[in-house]
Amino acid sequence: xxxxxxxxxxxxxxxxxxxxxxxxxxxLWRTSAEAAREASTITVRDSRGQRATTPALVTADLAAAxxxxxxxxxxxxxxTHEALAPQLxxxxxxxxxxxxxxxxxxxxxxxRALHAHRPGARVAFAETGTLPWLARKHGPELxxxxxxxxxxxxxxxxxxLADHAIATIGAAFPGVIEPCGDALSGALMNAGPIxxxxxxxxxxxxxxxxxxxxxxxxxTQRSIRRVTDALDAERVATREALGYAAPHFPLAxxxxxxxxxxxxxxxxxxxxxxxGDWRENIxxxxxxxxxxxxxxxxxxxxxxxxAAGVPTPLARAFLAIxxxxxxxxxxxxxxxxxxxxxxxxxxxxxxxxDGF
Numbered sequence: 235x236x237x238x239x240x241x242x243x244x245x246x247x248x249x250x251x252x253x254x255x256x257x258x259x260x261x262l263w264r265t266s267a268e269a270a271r272e273a274s275t276i277t278v279r280d281s282r283g284q285r286a287t288t289p290a291l292v293t294a295d296l297a298a299a300x301x302x303x304x305x306x307x308x309x310x311x312x313x314t315h316e317a318l319a320p321q322l323x324x325x326x327x328x329x330x331x332x333x334x335x336x337x338x339x340x341x342x343x344x345x346r347a348l349h350a351h352r353p354g355a356r357v358a359f360a361e362t363g364t365l366p367w368l369a370r371k372h373g374p375e376l377x378x379x380x381x382x383x384x385x386x387x388x389x390x391x392x393x394x395l396a397d398h399a400i401a402t403i404g405a406a407f408p409g410v411i412e413p414c415g416d417a418l419s420g421a422l423m424n425a426g427p428i429x430x431x432x433x434x435x436x437x438x439x440x441x442x443x444x445x446x447x448x449x450x451x452x453x454t455q456r457s458i459r460r461v462t463d464a465l466d467a468e469r470v471a472t473r474e475a476l477g478y479a480a481p482h483f484p485l486a487x488x489x490x491x492x493x494x495x496x497x498x499x500x501x502x503x504x505x506x507x508x509x510g511d512w513r514e515n516i517x518x519x520x521x522x523x524x525x526x527x528x529x530x531x532x533x534x535x536x537x538x539x540x541a542a543g544v545p546t547p548l549a550r551a552f553l554a555i556x557x558x559x560x561x562x563x564x565x566x567x568x569x570x571x572x573x574x575x576x577x578x579x580x581x582x583x584x585x586x587x588d589g590f
Contacts, residue, residue: 389420
Protein backbone atom coordinates (compact mmCIF):
# COMPACT_ATOMS: atom_id res chain seq x y z
CA UNK A 235 0.00 0.00 0.00
CA UNK A 236 1.17 3.53 -0.72
CA UNK A 237 1.40 5.45 2.55
CA UNK A 238 2.31 9.12 2.96
CA UNK A 239 3.72 10.10 6.36
CA UNK A 240 3.63 13.82 7.16
CA UNK A 241 6.15 15.29 9.58
CA UNK A 242 9.55 14.74 11.09
CA UNK A 243 8.90 14.06 14.76
CA UNK A 244 9.05 10.91 16.87
CA UNK A 245 5.84 9.43 15.47
CA UNK A 246 6.58 10.26 11.84
CA UNK A 247 9.99 8.56 11.98
CA UNK A 248 8.59 5.52 13.78
CA UNK A 249 5.80 5.27 11.20
CA UNK A 250 8.11 5.61 8.20
CA UNK A 251 10.46 2.97 9.57
CA UNK A 252 7.76 0.47 10.57
CA UNK A 253 5.72 0.84 7.37
CA UNK A 254 8.85 0.47 5.24
CA UNK A 255 9.85 -2.70 7.08
CA UNK A 256 6.31 -4.03 6.59
CA UNK A 257 6.73 -3.70 2.81
CA UNK A 258 4.61 -0.62 2.18
CA UNK A 259 5.52 2.06 -0.36
CA UNK A 260 6.32 4.91 2.04
CA UNK A 261 6.63 8.60 1.19
CA LEU A 262 7.85 10.80 4.03
CA TRP A 263 7.15 14.53 3.81
CA ARG A 264 9.48 16.96 5.55
CA THR A 265 9.02 20.72 5.50
CA SER A 266 12.43 21.53 4.01
CA ALA A 267 14.81 20.02 1.48
CA GLU A 268 17.59 19.89 4.07
CA ALA A 269 15.38 17.96 6.51
CA ALA A 270 14.37 15.59 3.69
CA ARG A 271 18.02 14.83 2.90
CA GLU A 272 18.70 14.04 6.57
CA ALA A 273 15.87 11.50 6.63
CA SER A 274 16.73 9.64 3.40
CA THR A 275 17.63 6.69 5.63
CA ILE A 276 15.96 6.15 9.00
CA THR A 277 17.62 3.96 11.60
CA VAL A 278 15.22 2.27 14.01
CA ARG A 279 16.17 0.81 17.38
CA ASP A 280 13.84 -1.45 19.35
CA SER A 281 13.82 -4.78 21.21
CA ARG A 282 15.01 -6.53 18.03
CA GLY A 283 18.11 -4.38 17.75
CA GLN A 284 19.11 -1.58 15.41
CA ARG A 285 18.79 -1.47 11.62
CA ALA A 286 18.45 1.00 8.77
CA THR A 287 15.31 1.51 6.69
CA THR A 288 14.96 3.42 3.42
CA PRO A 289 11.53 4.89 2.59
CA ALA A 290 10.63 4.92 -1.10
CA LEU A 291 10.58 8.73 -1.13
CA VAL A 292 11.60 11.46 1.29
CA THR A 293 10.61 14.85 -0.03
CA ALA A 294 9.80 18.45 0.84
CA ASP A 295 7.13 18.42 -1.91
CA LEU A 296 3.79 17.72 -0.21
CA ALA A 297 2.02 17.02 -3.50
CA ALA A 298 4.61 14.40 -4.44
CA ALA A 299 4.28 12.76 -1.03
CA UNK A 300 0.51 12.27 -1.10
CA UNK A 301 -0.08 11.75 -4.83
CA UNK A 302 -1.64 8.32 -5.27
CA UNK A 303 -1.30 7.44 -1.57
CA UNK A 304 -4.03 5.22 -0.15
CA UNK A 305 -3.35 6.27 3.45
CA UNK A 306 -2.01 9.62 4.68
CA UNK A 307 -0.71 9.46 8.24
CA UNK A 308 -0.29 12.79 10.07
CA UNK A 309 1.24 12.30 13.53
CA UNK A 310 2.13 16.01 13.77
CA UNK A 311 0.85 17.97 16.81
CA UNK A 312 -2.70 19.32 16.79
CA UNK A 313 -1.17 22.80 16.86
CA THR A 314 -0.27 22.28 13.17
CA HIS A 315 -3.75 21.35 11.93
CA GLU A 316 -5.00 24.81 11.02
CA ALA A 317 -1.84 25.53 9.00
CA LEU A 318 -1.82 22.07 7.38
CA ALA A 319 -5.50 22.12 6.34
CA PRO A 320 -5.25 24.65 3.45
CA GLN A 321 -2.02 23.04 2.22
CA LEU A 322 -3.56 19.59 2.14
CA UNK A 323 -7.03 20.39 0.80
CA UNK A 324 -6.10 21.07 -2.88
CA UNK A 325 -4.03 17.88 -3.05
CA UNK A 326 -6.38 15.25 -1.64
CA UNK A 327 -7.88 12.63 -3.96
CA UNK A 328 -11.19 10.81 -3.65
CA UNK A 329 -10.80 7.48 -1.86
CA UNK A 330 -7.87 8.56 0.30
CA UNK A 331 -7.88 8.21 4.08
CA UNK A 332 -6.21 10.80 6.32
CA UNK A 333 -5.31 9.47 9.77
CA UNK A 334 -4.43 11.78 12.68
CA UNK A 335 -2.63 10.17 15.62
CA UNK A 336 -4.11 11.63 17.78
CA UNK A 337 -6.38 14.33 16.42
CA UNK A 338 -8.08 16.59 19.02
CA UNK A 339 -10.88 16.92 16.41
CA UNK A 340 -8.39 17.95 13.75
CA UNK A 341 -10.32 15.65 11.43
CA UNK A 342 -13.10 18.25 11.26
CA UNK A 343 -10.66 21.09 10.63
CA UNK A 344 -9.05 19.26 7.70
CA UNK A 345 -12.40 18.10 6.31
CA ARG A 346 -13.86 21.60 6.48
CA ALA A 347 -10.91 22.97 4.49
CA LEU A 348 -11.40 20.24 1.88
CA HIS A 349 -15.12 21.02 1.66
CA ALA A 350 -14.35 24.71 1.10
CA HIS A 351 -11.93 23.81 -1.70
CA ARG A 352 -13.88 20.95 -3.31
CA PRO A 353 -17.43 20.34 -2.06
CA GLY A 354 -18.53 16.73 -2.38
CA ALA A 355 -15.02 15.24 -2.16
CA ARG A 356 -15.01 11.63 -0.95
CA VAL A 357 -12.11 11.60 1.49
CA ALA A 358 -12.26 9.97 4.91
CA PHE A 359 -10.60 11.50 7.98
CA ALA A 360 -9.90 9.47 11.09
CA GLU A 361 -8.31 10.05 14.48
CA THR A 362 -7.26 7.89 17.39
CA GLY A 363 -6.55 8.23 21.10
CA THR A 364 -2.77 8.23 21.14
CA LEU A 365 0.37 7.97 19.05
CA PRO A 366 0.72 4.35 17.88
CA TRP A 367 4.31 4.29 19.14
CA LEU A 368 6.08 5.18 22.35
CA ALA A 369 9.14 6.52 20.56
CA ARG A 370 11.85 9.14 20.81
CA LYS A 371 14.28 10.43 18.19
CA HIS A 372 17.99 10.31 18.96
CA GLY A 373 19.46 12.61 16.36
CA PRO A 374 18.40 13.48 12.81
CA GLU A 375 17.97 9.91 11.53
CA LEU A 376 17.65 7.55 14.54
CA UNK A 377 14.38 6.71 16.29
CA UNK A 378 14.08 4.44 19.33
CA UNK A 379 10.74 2.61 19.63
CA UNK A 380 9.98 1.39 23.16
CA UNK A 381 6.40 0.16 22.66
CA UNK A 382 4.00 -0.27 19.74
CA UNK A 383 0.26 0.12 20.31
CA UNK A 384 -1.83 -3.00 20.72
CA UNK A 385 -5.26 -1.31 20.71
CA UNK A 386 -6.15 1.89 18.89
CA UNK A 387 -9.72 3.26 19.20
CA UNK A 388 -10.47 5.10 15.95
CA UNK A 389 -13.25 7.55 15.09
CA UNK A 390 -14.04 8.51 11.48
CA UNK A 391 -15.35 11.64 9.74
CA UNK A 392 -17.75 11.41 8.10
CA UNK A 393 -19.02 8.30 9.83
CA UNK A 394 -20.64 7.24 6.56
CA LEU A 395 -17.13 6.41 5.26
CA ALA A 396 -16.10 4.43 8.36
CA ASP A 397 -15.99 1.00 6.73
CA HIS A 398 -13.57 2.16 4.06
CA ALA A 399 -11.43 4.13 6.52
CA ILE A 400 -11.18 1.35 9.10
CA ALA A 401 -10.29 -1.25 6.46
CA THR A 402 -7.57 1.01 5.03
CA ILE A 403 -6.04 1.91 8.39
CA GLY A 404 -6.32 -1.70 9.52
CA ALA A 405 -4.14 -2.78 6.59
CA ALA A 406 -1.37 -0.55 7.97
CA PHE A 407 -1.98 -1.56 11.61
CA PRO A 408 -3.15 -5.20 11.39
CA GLY A 409 -5.03 -6.46 14.43
CA VAL A 410 -4.74 -3.14 16.28
CA ILE A 411 -7.62 -0.91 15.12
CA GLU A 412 -10.89 -0.76 17.13
CA PRO A 413 -13.70 1.38 15.64
CA CYS A 414 -15.22 3.74 18.23
CA GLY A 415 -17.74 5.63 16.09
CA ASP A 416 -17.56 9.17 14.79
CA ALA A 417 -14.77 11.74 14.94
CA LEU A 418 -15.93 13.35 18.19
CA SER A 419 -15.87 9.95 19.86
CA GLY A 420 -12.32 9.49 18.55
CA ALA A 421 -11.32 12.93 19.83
CA LEU A 422 -12.67 12.10 23.29
CA MET A 423 -10.40 9.03 23.39
CA ASN A 424 -7.33 11.29 23.35
CA ALA A 425 -5.21 10.39 26.36
CA GLY A 426 -2.83 13.35 26.07
CA PRO A 427 -5.13 15.95 27.67
CA ILE A 428 -5.73 13.56 30.59
CA UNK A 429 -2.22 12.40 31.43
CA UNK A 430 -0.04 15.38 30.52
CA UNK A 431 -1.64 18.52 32.04
CA UNK A 432 -1.62 17.14 35.62
CA UNK A 433 1.90 15.75 35.20
CA UNK A 434 3.42 18.99 33.97
CA UNK A 435 1.57 21.42 36.24
CA UNK A 436 1.90 19.31 39.40
CA UNK A 437 5.60 18.82 38.59
CA UNK A 438 6.21 22.44 37.57
CA UNK A 439 8.77 22.97 40.33
CA UNK A 440 11.15 20.13 39.44
CA UNK A 441 10.60 20.70 35.72
CA UNK A 442 11.87 24.26 36.04
CA UNK A 443 14.58 23.39 38.59
CA UNK A 444 16.28 20.32 37.13
CA UNK A 445 17.90 20.17 33.67
CA UNK A 446 15.88 16.98 32.99
CA UNK A 447 12.96 15.41 34.81
CA UNK A 448 10.89 12.29 34.10
CA UNK A 449 7.25 13.19 34.68
CA UNK A 450 6.30 9.53 34.13
CA UNK A 451 8.67 8.14 36.79
CA UNK A 452 9.45 10.36 39.79
CA UNK A 453 6.70 12.69 38.59
CA THR A 454 3.94 10.06 38.77
CA GLN A 455 3.07 9.60 42.45
CA ARG A 456 -0.11 8.34 44.12
CA SER A 457 -1.59 11.80 44.66
CA ILE A 458 -1.07 12.73 41.00
CA ARG A 459 -2.53 9.42 39.85
CA ARG A 460 -5.67 10.13 41.87
CA VAL A 461 -5.96 13.45 40.07
CA THR A 462 -5.51 11.94 36.59
CA ASP A 463 -8.17 9.34 37.42
CA ALA A 464 -10.58 12.09 38.50
CA LEU A 465 -9.85 14.13 35.36
CA ASP A 466 -10.38 11.02 33.24
CA ALA A 467 -13.74 10.50 34.93
CA GLU A 468 -14.81 13.87 33.47
CA ARG A 469 -13.83 12.63 29.99
CA VAL A 470 -15.69 9.33 30.42
CA ALA A 471 -18.78 11.08 31.81
CA THR A 472 -18.76 13.41 28.80
CA ARG A 473 -18.53 10.47 26.40
CA GLU A 474 -21.40 8.69 28.13
CA ALA A 475 -23.60 11.79 28.18
CA LEU A 476 -23.01 12.23 24.44
CA GLY A 477 -24.17 8.65 23.86
CA TYR A 478 -20.82 6.99 23.16
CA ALA A 479 -20.55 3.39 24.34
CA ALA A 480 -17.77 1.61 26.18
CA PRO A 481 -14.97 0.74 26.02
CA HIS A 482 -13.81 4.23 27.00
CA PHE A 483 -10.14 3.22 27.42
CA PRO A 484 -9.76 4.63 30.96
CA LEU A 485 -6.23 5.84 31.62
CA ALA A 486 -6.10 3.77 34.84
CA UNK A 487 -5.74 0.68 32.62
CA UNK A 488 -2.38 2.03 31.41
CA UNK A 489 -0.99 1.59 34.93
CA UNK A 490 -2.94 -1.51 36.01
CA UNK A 491 -1.36 -4.94 36.36
CA UNK A 492 -4.59 -6.78 35.49
CA UNK A 493 -7.91 -6.14 33.79
CA UNK A 494 -8.49 -4.73 30.28
CA UNK A 495 -5.40 -3.83 28.30
CA UNK A 496 -4.95 -0.17 27.47
CA UNK A 497 -3.65 1.16 24.12
CA UNK A 498 -0.04 0.06 24.66
CA UNK A 499 -0.75 -3.22 26.45
CA UNK A 500 0.56 -4.67 29.70
CA UNK A 501 3.76 -3.35 31.25
CA UNK A 502 4.09 -0.43 28.85
CA UNK A 503 4.41 2.18 31.61
CA UNK A 504 7.35 0.32 33.16
CA UNK A 505 9.02 -0.08 29.79
CA UNK A 506 8.55 3.64 29.14
CA UNK A 507 10.19 4.68 32.41
CA UNK A 508 12.92 2.02 32.18
CA UNK A 509 13.97 3.33 28.76
CA GLY A 510 15.06 6.68 30.17
CA ASP A 511 13.90 8.37 26.97
CA TRP A 512 11.28 10.43 28.81
CA ARG A 513 13.79 11.98 31.21
CA GLU A 514 13.85 15.24 29.32
CA ASN A 515 13.86 19.01 29.45
CA ILE A 516 10.32 20.38 29.29
CA UNK A 517 9.92 24.13 28.87
CA UNK A 518 6.45 24.67 30.27
CA UNK A 519 5.47 27.62 28.10
CA UNK A 520 6.56 25.94 24.85
CA UNK A 521 6.18 22.17 25.10
CA UNK A 522 3.42 20.31 23.27
CA UNK A 523 2.10 19.02 26.62
CA UNK A 524 1.14 22.64 27.28
CA UNK A 525 0.46 24.03 23.81
CA UNK A 526 -1.38 20.95 22.49
CA UNK A 527 -2.67 18.77 25.33
CA UNK A 528 -3.52 21.51 27.83
CA UNK A 529 -4.44 24.43 25.57
CA UNK A 530 -6.24 22.54 22.79
CA UNK A 531 -7.14 19.23 24.41
CA UNK A 532 -8.63 20.55 27.63
CA UNK A 533 -10.47 23.41 25.92
CA UNK A 534 -12.11 20.81 23.64
CA UNK A 535 -13.00 18.55 26.58
CA UNK A 536 -14.53 21.49 28.46
CA UNK A 537 -16.64 22.51 25.45
CA UNK A 538 -17.75 18.93 24.80
CA UNK A 539 -18.69 18.66 28.47
CA UNK A 540 -20.70 21.86 28.17
CA ALA A 541 -22.54 20.46 25.15
CA ALA A 542 -23.24 17.25 27.06
CA GLY A 543 -24.28 18.99 30.28
CA VAL A 544 -21.35 17.47 32.20
CA PRO A 545 -19.33 19.55 34.70
CA THR A 546 -15.57 19.51 34.05
CA PRO A 547 -14.07 21.30 37.08
CA LEU A 548 -10.64 19.66 36.93
CA ALA A 549 -10.28 20.29 33.20
CA ARG A 550 -11.18 23.92 33.83
CA ALA A 551 -8.72 24.14 36.72
CA PHE A 552 -5.77 22.78 34.75
CA LEU A 553 -6.65 24.95 31.76
CA ALA A 554 -6.71 27.99 34.06
CA ILE A 555 -3.31 27.04 35.51
CA UNK A 556 -1.90 26.61 32.01
CA UNK A 557 -3.32 29.98 31.03
CA UNK A 558 -1.63 31.59 34.02
CA UNK A 559 1.72 29.93 33.29
CA UNK A 560 1.65 31.09 29.68
CA UNK A 561 -0.02 34.44 30.41
CA UNK A 562 -2.77 33.89 27.82
CA UNK A 563 -6.38 32.72 27.83
CA UNK A 564 -6.67 29.10 26.67
CA UNK A 565 -10.41 28.66 27.22
CA UNK A 566 -11.71 29.02 23.66
CA UNK A 567 -8.64 27.61 21.89
CA UNK A 568 -10.39 24.58 20.39
CA UNK A 569 -14.15 24.24 20.63
CA UNK A 570 -16.75 22.30 18.68
CA UNK A 571 -17.84 25.47 16.90
CA UNK A 572 -14.30 26.59 16.05
CA UNK A 573 -13.68 23.20 14.45
CA UNK A 574 -16.85 23.59 12.38
CA UNK A 575 -19.53 21.57 14.19
CA UNK A 576 -23.06 22.98 14.70
CA UNK A 577 -24.11 24.05 18.18
CA UNK A 578 -27.31 21.98 18.27
CA UNK A 579 -27.08 18.25 18.97
CA UNK A 580 -29.13 17.17 15.94
CA UNK A 581 -27.14 19.33 13.53
CA UNK A 582 -23.88 18.15 15.06
CA UNK A 583 -24.89 14.50 14.73
CA UNK A 584 -25.85 14.96 11.07
CA UNK A 585 -22.52 16.58 10.18
CA UNK A 586 -20.55 13.92 12.06
CA UNK A 587 -22.46 11.23 10.17
CA ASP A 588 -22.72 12.69 6.66
CA GLY A 589 -20.00 15.35 6.47
CA PHE A 590 -20.38 18.96 5.38
